[in-house]
Amino acid sequence: MEKILNGIWKYRYGIPEQHTPLLYREKAISHEQLQQLHCGGTAPFSDEQVIAKETARGITVELPLKSEEHIYGFGLQLHRVDHTGRKKVLRVNSDPVADTGDSHAPVPFYVSTAGYGVYVDTSRYATFYCGTNLRKGDSEHKRLDNKEVGTSEIELYGYQVSEGDRTVVIDIPAARGIDIYFFEGPDLTAAVQRYNLFSGGGCLPPxxxxxxxxxxxxxxxxxxxxxxxxxxxxxxxxxxxxxxxxxxxxxxxxxxxxxxxxxxxxxxxxxxxxxxxxxxxxxxxxxxxxxxxxxxxxxxxxxxxxxxxxxxxxxxxxxxxxxxxxxxxxxxxxxxxxxxxxxxxxxxxxxxxxxxxxxxxxxxxxxxxxxxxxxxxxxxxxxxxxxxxxxxxxxxxxxxxxxxxxxxxxxxxxxxxxxxxxxxxxxxxxxxxxxxxxxxxxxxxxxxxxxxxxxxxxxxxxxxxxxxxxxxxxxxxxxxxxxxxxxxxxxxxxxxxxxxxxxxxxxxxxxxYLYTAYARYHYEGRPPFRALVMDYPNDPNVYEIDDAYMMGDYMLVAPMVEGETERSVYLPDGIWHCFWTNETYAGGQHYSVSPGLERIPVFMKDGTLLPLAQPLQHVADDAVFEISFRSFGDNANACTLYEDDGKTYDFREGSYNWVQVTALSEDSYDITRTGNYTGQRYKFNW
Amino acid sequence: MEKILNGIWKYRYGIPEQHTPLLYREKAISHEQLQQLHCGGTAPFSDEQVIAKETARGITVELPLKSEEHIYGFGLQLHRVDHTGRKKVLRVNSDPVADTGDSHAPVPFYVSTAGYGVYVDTSRYATFYCGTNLRKGDSEHKRLDNKEVGTSEIELYGYQVSEGDRTVVIDIPAARGIDIYFFEGPDLTAAVQRYNLFSGGGCLPPxxxxxxxxxxxxxxxxxxxxxxxxxxxxxxxxxxxxxxxxxxxxxxxxxxxxxxxxxxxxxxxxxxxxxxxxxxxxxxxxxxxxxxxxxxxxxxxxxxxxxxxxxxxxxxxxxxxxxxxxxxxxxxxxxxxxxxxxxxxxxxxxxxxxxxxxxxxxxxxxxxxxxxxxxxxxxxxxxxxxxxxxxxxxxxxxxxxxxxxxxxxxxxxxxxxxxxxxxxxxxxxxxxxxxxxxxxxxxxxxxxxxxxxxxxxxxxxxxxxxxxxxxxxxxxxxxxxxxxxxxxxxxxxxxxxxxxxxxxxxxxxxxxYLYTAYARYHYEGRPPFRALVMDYPNDPNVYEIDDAYMMGDYMLVAPMVEGETERSVYLPDGIWHCFWTNETYAGGQHYSVSPGLERIPVFMKDGTLLPLAQPLQHVADDAVFEISFRSFGDNANACTLYEDDGKTYDFREGSYNWVQVTALSEDSYDITRTGNYTGQRYKFNW
Incomplete structure (x- = not known):
């Protein structure tokens, strides 16, 4: 287990294959940004905890998984969010009809609520058994359990989740060696950020x-x-x-x-x-x-x-x-x-x-x-x-x-x-x-x-x-x-x-607002769209939520589908406000909402000063956004916007600004631009 | 390519794995029966036509596939009958939701309308690409083809079948060698029979x-x-x-x-x-x-x-x-x-x-x-x-x-x-x-x-x-x-x-009737239930039929499902008779039938003398079947029944009879028993 960067550890077994994703990494590692992420300096696992083997089939790696851990990731998985207890075969496929791991974008990277990430550098159809099976003998103590015999599908098949401390078994076919990268937290989001910065940072769209x-x-x-x-x-x-x-x-x-x-x-x-x-x-x-x-x-x-x-x-x-x-x-x-x-x-x-x-x-x-x-x-x-x-x-x-x-x-x-x-x-x-x-x-x-x-x-x-x-x-x-x-x-x-x-x-x-979220993706590796568990990894109520997400840092989106007139929304800890009505909700509980057909349930974090642009018909190269603000909560008095030319790569040479907006009174704001971009994409109205 | 038995050829590449199906074959090869199958004495392919390679992934084998050939088999495939142009991954699975090759009973054996069978002796999740892809450059002559660009799913995706002479590509993971067995015809059914006899013959149920x-x-x-x-x-x-x-x-x-x-x-x-x-x-x-x-x-x-x-x-x-x-x-x-x-x-x-x-x-x-x-x-x-x-x-x-x-x-x-x-x-x-x-x-x-x-x-x-x-x-x-x-x-x-x-x-x-069909399965390897293409391999009209089958040698069954009041049935060449009404049909064409809810469409081959037992409530160990006959067509004057004790393995020592029934006149029959079984399971009524 070798520390290769701030919070990133490398484990090698055998002689890895030549053609792995890392060989074709598009951009250089965002070293500077990585340095800025807080990190404990301890690898998620010790060498002894990683069990690797070579077999006729390829390489097998087994990693610990504590009973309380939940696992996420593996790319664009369309059938499930929480992969704990499941098997995933990471094979590219355009029509993944079932929860098999097949995906348009399979990624051999997972993160845990315990606050770490694991990236297995392979292009093979690797299989991840995420705590699916106990080891032989682990259930011997259940010999006298008086469990009733199941006589319906649910009873029979509900009896299939293994419990307690388990392992993640990784099956990498054809390979004779493997490099595994471990990403420290302290939390799940930090592990994802490290992975994204290790990849070269998030993209910045025009x-x-x-x-x-x-x-x-x-x-x-x-x-x-x-x-x-x-x-x-x-x-x-x-x-x-x-x-x-x-x-x-x-x-x-x-x-x-x-x-x-x-x-x-x-x-x-x-x-x-x-x-x-x-x-x-x-x-x-x-x-x-x-x-x-x-x-x-x-x-x-x-x-x-x-x-x-x-x-x-x-x-x-x-x-x-x-x-x-x-x-x-x-x-x-x-x-x-x-x-x-x-x-x-x-x-x-x-x-x-x-x-x-x-x-x-x-x-x-x-x-x-x-x-x-x-x-x-x-x-x-x-x-x-x-x-x-x-x-x-x-x-x-x-x-x-x-x-x-x-x-x-x-x-x-x-x-x-x-x-x-x-x-x-x-x-x-x-x-x-x-x-x-x-x-x-x-x-x-x-x-x-x-x-x-x-x-x-x-x-x-x-x-x-x-x-x-x-x-x-x-x-x-x-x-x-x-x-x-x-x-x-x-x-x-x-x-x-x-x-x-x-x-x-x-x-x-x-x-x-979105462009600023994308800028954080680029510079900090922080995804602009995220599962709630990324922002609230200690709240088990969000572990399986697959129908609501964060858009940027302040907005919780809970879409509705045809046929629904109401839906249940879980709001995590804190105070929230309806995007449309500003109505206040106490977090940590479920709400049934019925906003009518013309509104999608969207909730803002208390304290958000939300910049909203006068809608343009299109974003021309020289477009300027006329911004006004909406406050959610009493302390909503500051926000940050990202600004650059919106079309070239000059930002790579530092040509961008962070625009800090601070409300001074009901109708006066302070605008502070930090950075080297000399243009102005935003015009503020209040 | 080594001839190992009458009509069976073995091809070895590299060092095969130890644990293959052949290591665990249940019964000895039915040598005597194999000898009785007619055979041309030429392997389906020459050594030069079989291209095998070892790669990091395992073994690859490529076999010829002529443009006119159609391929069947691969075990209990529930989603398709004719596998030509398709990819099959032979992996055991209980819920094969799509036509992927996954099956309750995957079998690395296929047969061709060209009259041969191929068995790949592996327990691996082998993939068979049955003429899915042409080799690089094979389509260069299509450079000037004026094919319209597709603008609907059907046009786009209908354009995906490769044409002309192709290959079957077999991908066997993890292995460092492979044994392949080729089964001669002359026809598809003979190749299947050889495979079954090579397996030890069909089972004989009680x-x-x-x-x-x-x-x-x-x-x-x-x-x-x-x-x-x-x-x-x-x-x-x-x-x-x-x-x-x-x-x-x-x-x-x-x-x-x-x-x-x-x-x-x-x-x-x-x-x-x-x-x-x-x-x-x-x-x-x-x-x-x-x-x-x-x-x-x-x-x-x-x-x-x-x-x-x-x-x-x-x-x-x-x-x-x-x-x-x-x-x-x-x-x-x-x-x-x-x-x-x-x-x-x-x-x-x-x-x-x-x-x-x-x-x-x-x-x-x-x-x-x-x-x-x-x-x-x-x-x-x-x-x-x-x-x-x-x-x-x-x-x-x-x-x-x-x-x-x-x-x-x-x-x-x-x-x-x-x-x-x-x-x-x-x-x-x-x-x-x-x-x-x-x-x-x-x-x-x-x-x-x-x-x-x-x-x-x-x-x-x-x-x-x-x-x-x-x-x-x-x-x-x-x-x-x-x-x-x-x-x-x-x-x-x-x-x-x-x-x-x-x-x-x-x-x-x-x-x-069924027991006799099973006996032919046991002794001759002839399946009691068969796709029509097995009996009519030269009739392209039957190549894709997946909703009708032969039961025994004389009965074509075309089940109906809920919601259907009529269905189309293709009857192959020859004369056929309705099982229920004896109505005559000329073969080689499609019929729309609507037999009503209480009848399933069943057709008998012309010339069949069908034995029917007085229905018992159960088949006791000493049960005797009282048989009467129904004739289908003018020349229906003979049939054969198999007979033994119905419960022990004494048939293996020759304790069984073939009972030949021949109509002598409208109300007299000749019964000839050939064999060493001394009991009589059948009592004939006319």
């Missing part, structure tokens, strides 16, 4: 990335796109990012990475029109390269030995492959103003009707095999797409369907083809444990109620996205897909549009 | 095993059992086997293997009463051993190093463990007249709310690890339970929830906790490819219609079982569980009971 996103109909043609773009502006629907789905390419499944001249003749003129309307443009793609693509020949020698959908699988771990791939994206897209991409199908799928992707035994020129590449593909792909933006010196915020370990520096937000609203809310709760961002996107809706509830969740999430790839008209015009396609609109579509607009405007108001 | 099975309420007490047992006899409901669920034991989850004196005081008297009523008694159990069990101490040293449900996991690959376990079953149960067991929970589960079983890294004294043990557990367990019956010289037919490779000699029938009726029918279709038997048991029903449809399927299946563990009264009294428990019966329960009785009687009539 300001426009925190606005509204809209992805258009996949079969849309040029005229459909421009009509829609003008409609949003005419109807004053805030939209920052306009997304194109597969139809923009000349070939898709696999991809040509070339505009389709039939649907989009003179696409540059169309882009110019969108840019003039202050839209950012995002293009869908995946990384399997169709034979007709101009990059096919350049990639053929540096691809895996099997095809997917008739296309190459470029080995982006090989610098030449990354160069060809990134170079094309730089020249043809990023340099022409495209703001980012949606990186689809980089996960692989086993649970759908038609499974797909390359075999686990695929050979890649880098020396990686298919298994390693599967769990690594999402981050390698993000790295290749990020490169052009780094080169141009402009930020992106993009989408990706797969990610993995050490991914916090990537300005990419995960999404899924699953669509259960509760599952999507759970994604927001879980993503913060593992250096990930997640979008509970709205695709379509069963009803107007469903649409509103889903938009509410996405507005209070890492990325506020409507992905309307299956409908040509906005969902508020018609929720029924077939009617939407036929242009048959709801009678109350204008009213529904107004409701949606006002929700979008709330998102636009929250951008400064 | 005659009573082909009657009706009824498992009683888990919470039943002695008085409930005897009341139910008398009711069946009084109501003339044929029942052969009476099954006890967990409640019979003093501890369950894990198991004590001891009768519960509270529910069943003087259980021997109760058993005596059941035996007097001519019931066979079957006991539920699983193999995890509770600390209170009398066999706990004897097994502790020969168990795995983790517990499941507070119980030991005995290593039944170790002779001492098998001896303790089998010895207890011999002395306490088999020798006291118990006819067999229901071996539950030997699969393991990952897809349910509360996953369970021992870790894959568990260490067993035999040297097996948890992964190997998982895929081997079902057959080791069957072997341990079969041993007492072999010792006593009496046959059993039992139930098991997990099985695996080379399992055809085991007189055990698989079942599942899944319960979709169509899935259950697919199980019957698929089990015959892999030397397995499967029971589409009836547990409860949504409605009277559902109950009747499900009973029809189970009556025309390998095991006719009602598993009423959740309801105290027979389902025909009340299908609603809660009302059943409360004793609120349906108004038309007597009518429903009569319908059920008449279906049970059909089963009892079919026993001689």
């Amino acid at each position: 300001l426009w990335g925190l606005g509204m996103w809209y992805r258009a109909y996949s079969a849309a043609k040029k005229e459909d796109v421009t009509r829609l773009a003008h409609t949003f502006r005419n109807d004053q629907i805030p939209v920052d990012v306009f997304g194109f789905e597969p139809g923009w390419q000349s070939r898709a499944y696999s991809c040509s990475f070339v505009w389709d001249d039939n649907r989009f003749p003179d696409h540059e003129a169309m882009l110019g029109e969108l840019y003039d309307l202050n839209y950012r443009v995002n293009l869908w793609e995946h990384l399997f390269v169709h034979p007709s693509s101009p990059i096919y020949e350049g990639l053929k020698e540096v691809s895996g030995n099997y095809e997917v959908w008739e296309g190459l699988v470029p080995d982006l771990a090989v610098p030449e492959a990354k160069e060809v791939f990134s170079g094309h994206h730089l020249k043809e897209f990023a340099a022409k103003g495209i703001s980012g991409f949606k990186l689809d199908e980089c996960d692989s799928s086993d649970f759908v009707h038609s499974s797909w992707s390359f075999p686990d035994i695929t050979e890649f020129p880098s020396g990686m095999d298919g298994e390693q590449m599967h769990n690594q593909l999402g981050t390698l792909y993000q790295s290749a797409i990020l490169a052009p933006y780094e080169e141009l010196g402009v930020r992106t915020l993009s989408q990706v369907r797969s990610s993995g370990a050490l991914a916090s520096p990537f300005p990419f937000v995960l999404y899924s083809d699953l669509y259960d609203h509760k599952v999507f809310i759970r994604g927001v709760v879980n993503c913060g444990f593992s250096g990930l961002l997640w979008s509970p996107e709205v695709r379509q809706a069963e009803s107007a109620e469903d649409l509103i509830r889903r938009i509410q969740t996405t507005v209070f999430s890492p990325m506020a996205l409507l992905n309307c790839w299956r409908i040509p008209n906005p969902p508020w015009m018609q929720v029924d897909r077939e009617k939407n396609i036929n242009g048959e609109f709801l009678d109350n579509c204008e009213q529904l549009r107004d409701t949606c607009r006002s929700l979008f405007e709330i998102r636009m108001s929250l951008i400064p | 005659l009573w095993g082909l009657g009706m099975w009824y498992r009683a309420y888990s919470a039943a007490k002695k008085e409930d059992v005897t009341r139910l047992a008398h009711t069946f006899r009084n109501d003339q409901i044929p029942v052969d086997v009476f099954g006890f669920e967990p409640g019979w034991q003093s501890r369950a989850y894990s198991c004590s293997f001891v009768w519960d004196d509270n529910r069943f005081p003087d259980h021997e008297a109760m058993l005596g009463e059941l035996y007097d009523l001519n019931y066979r008694v079957n006991l539920w159990e699983h193999l995890f051993v509770h600390p209170s069990s009398p066999i706990y101490e004897g097994l502790k040293e020969v168990s795995g190093n983790y517990e499941v449900w507070e119980g030991l996991v005995p290593d039944l690959a170790v002779p001492e463990a098998k001896e303790v376990f089998s010895g207890h079953h011999l002395k306490e149960f088999a020798a006291k007249g118990i006819s067999g067991f229901k071996l539950d929970e030997c699969d393991s589960s990952d897809f349910v709310h509360s996953s369970w079983s021992f870790p894959d890294i568990t260490e067993f004294p035999s040297g097996m690890d948890g992964e190997q043990m998982h895929n081997q557990l079902g057959t080791l367990y069957q072997s341990a339970i079969l041993a007492p019956y072999e010792e006593l010289g009496v046959r059993t037919l039992s139930q098991v929830r997990s099985s695996g490779a080379l399992a055809s000699p085991f007189p055990f029938v698989l079942y599942s906790d899944l319960y979709d009726h169509k899935v259950f029918i697919r199980g019957v279709v698929n089990c015959g490819f892999s030397g397995l038997l499967w029971s589409p048991e009836v547990r409860q029903a949504e409605s009277a219609e559902d109950l009747i449809r499900r009973i029809q399927t189970t009556v025309f299946s390998p095991m006719a079982l009602l598993n009423c563990w959740r309801i105290p009264n027979p389902p025909w009294m009340q299908v609603d569980r809660e009302k059943n428990i409360n004793g609120e019966f349906l108004d038309n329960c007597e009518q429903l009971r009569d319908t059920c009785r008449s279906l049970f009687e059909i089963r009892m009539s079919l026993i001689p």
Whole structure:
């Protein structure tokens, strides 16, 4: 057990594999920030407590787990928050139908309520048995227990949780050695922060990335796109990012990475029109390269030995492959103003009707095999797409369907083809444990109620996205897909549009607050969206909460889903206030709330001075936010905002400010800017 | 490629693992029978066509797959019949929610319509990619294909099947070598027969095993059992086997293997009463051993190093463990007249709310690890339970929830906790490819219609079982569980009971026909229940049929499910007759049939002389079947029946007959018995 950094310990067993996430870490460790985190200086475990073995199957590691501990993490787990007593196989998969560990973004990192984190540096489909089994003989004392024989499913299967001090058993196939990193607390959040700073810090999105996103109909043609773009502006629907789905390419499944001249003749003129309307443009793609693509020949020698959908699988771990791939994206897209991409199908799928992707035994020129590449593909792909933006010196915020370990520096937000609203809310709760961002996107809706509830969740999430790839008209015009396609609109579509607009405007108001939360993610490793257990690790009432989360440091969000007129919300210790009514709630208890359809339950910490911007229609490069404040509680007299140019990487050279706002009296405030950014993104009103 | 037997070839690469299914093969190869199968004498592939490699992950093998080939097998696959173009991970699991390869009984054996079989001798979670991916560059000629970009899910994902000559890629983790066995045809069925004979031949159940099975309420007490047992006899409901669920034991989850004196005081008297009523008694159990069990101490040293449900996991690959376990079953149960067991929970589960079983890294004294043990557990367990019956010289037919490779000699029938009726029918279709038997048991029903449809399927299946563990009264009294428990019966329960009785009687009539089909399974390796493609491998219309199957050689069964008033049935080439009406159908086409609720669509091959027994209430040891015949078609003038004592293993010493029946005129038949069995189980009426 070797201390390698402040609060970070390394344990090595055997000879680790060459191709692990750490080899491909995107950014340097945030040393300076790590130094600022308080730390006890003692490793979570002693060498003797870590039991490692090599077997024919690979490496096994066993770590202590006390009876009172609860375990979180493992990436974007959509089926459960508290993994104690469960088995998780960390395998990338796009349709995780059950709580198996399969995930769009499996991450071999977990944190404990006991205040430490464990990162296992592997791209293998590692299995974590989180206290599932006692050791032989541990139950001998139960010999005389008079437990009744179960005669129903619940009795039989409820009898299956092991109790008492147990272990976490980690099963790493194929490896002959392993590096494990232990992250000190003192608490769960500090362990996560250390992990994120070890990964290179959280990403800092461009300001426009925190606005509204809209992805258009996949079969849309040029005229459909421009009509829609003008409609949003005419109807004053805030939209920052306009997304194109597969139809923009000349070939898709696999991809040509070339505009389709039939649907989009003179696409540059169309882009110019969108840019003039202050839209950012995002293009869908995946990384399997169709034979007709101009990059096919350049990639053929540096691809895996099997095809997917008739296309190459470029080995982006090989610098030449990354160069060809990134170079094309730089020249043809990023340099022409495209703001980012949606990186689809980089996960692989086993649970759908038609499974797909390359075999686990695929050979890649880098020396990686298919298994390693599967769990690594999402981050390698993000790295290749990020490169052009780094080169141009402009930020992106993009989408990706797969990610993995050490991914916090990537300005990419995960999404899924699953669509259960509760599952999507759970994604927001879980993503913060593992250096990930997640979008509970709205695709379509069963009803107007469903649409509103889903938009509410996405507005209070890492990325506020409507992905309307299956409908040509906005969902508020018609929720029924077939009617939407036929242009048959709801009678109350204008009213529904107004409701949606006002929700979008709330998102636009929250951008400064959110941007500051993202800045803390970048600089301190503190996730902008978090499970309640991260902020209240000593309160067992929050251990299993999977339907409410913190957004930034002051806001507790408890979304509702279609069919609910009320829901139960647990407010942790302290005083809370309703975001909408300012009504006061004493923490440490459950409340049943029924805010009506137009409101999502949101609670503010007592003492919060919340900055709210006058909603913009879009965040232009030179946008200035006009800020006013709302106080929650009597002592709500100070807040901090982060400020920089919102689009370049100049912040890396120190060009940013922390703006300290302090209320002096009812109508006077002190504003103190600390930092080297010379512009001002905020104008304050009181 | 070494020819080891008539039509069987062995290919070895590297140094195979010690613990493979072949090490634990239950019975000797049926050499004599193998010799009688016609065979071309050429291996399906040349050495050059088999590409094997060792990697860090294990062994990879690649085999040719022609564009026109279709692939079947892989054990009890419940989600698909034709595996061409699909990936299958052969991992034992009790709740395979999707078409991933997970199965109660994964078997690394597949057969091709090209007329050969491939058995990979491994207990690992091997993955078979059945023509999923082309090799890099294979699609380059599609560069100019003018395929439209997909703009809907179906277009996008329908574009995912690779075409042309491909390969089967086999990924065997952890191994450093592998033995592969190739089975010649000439056709698919012959390859399956060879595989079954290589396994030791199919099992031959006792005659009573082909009657009706009824498992009683888990919470039943002695008085409930005897009341139910008398009711069946009084109501003339044929029942052969009476099954006890967990409640019979003093501890369950894990198991004590001891009768519960509270529910069943003087259980021997109760058993005596059941035996007097001519019931066979079957006991539920699983193999995890509770600390209170009398066999706990004897097994502790020969168990795995983790517990499941507070119980030991005995290593039944170790002779001492098998001896303790089998010895207890011999002395306490088999020798006291118990006819067999229901071996539950030997699969393991990952897809349910509360996953369970021992870790894959568990260490067993035999040297097996948890992964190997998982895929081997079902057959080791069957072997341990079969041993007492072999010792006593009496046959059993039992139930098991997990099985695996080379399992055809085991007189055990698989079942599942899944319960979709169509899935259950697919199980019957698929089990015959892999030397397995499967029971589409009836547990409860949504409605009277559902109950009747499900009973029809189970009556025309390998095991006719009602598993009423959740309801105290027979389902025909009340299908609603809660009302059943409360004793609120349906108004038309007597009518429903009569319908059920008449279906049970059909089963009892079919026993001689079925027993003969099982005899062919035993002696020739020919599965008694088969997919249509096994009998018609050259008819592409049957390749994907997953809702109809052959029962024996002459009967095509096409079950219906609740909500259907008609269904489509494809009848292969030839002339067919309705089982019920004798109506004639020309084969080679689809028919829509609507036989009404009381009939299941069943079709007989033209020329069949079908033996039907006068239905018995139960098959006593000395039972004689009174046989009459029904002719289907003009040339239906001969049939063969198998005959032996129906209960001992004397058939192994040649004590059996083939009874040849030939119609001489409308009312005279010739009966010729060939063989050494001196009794007569059949009495013929015309």
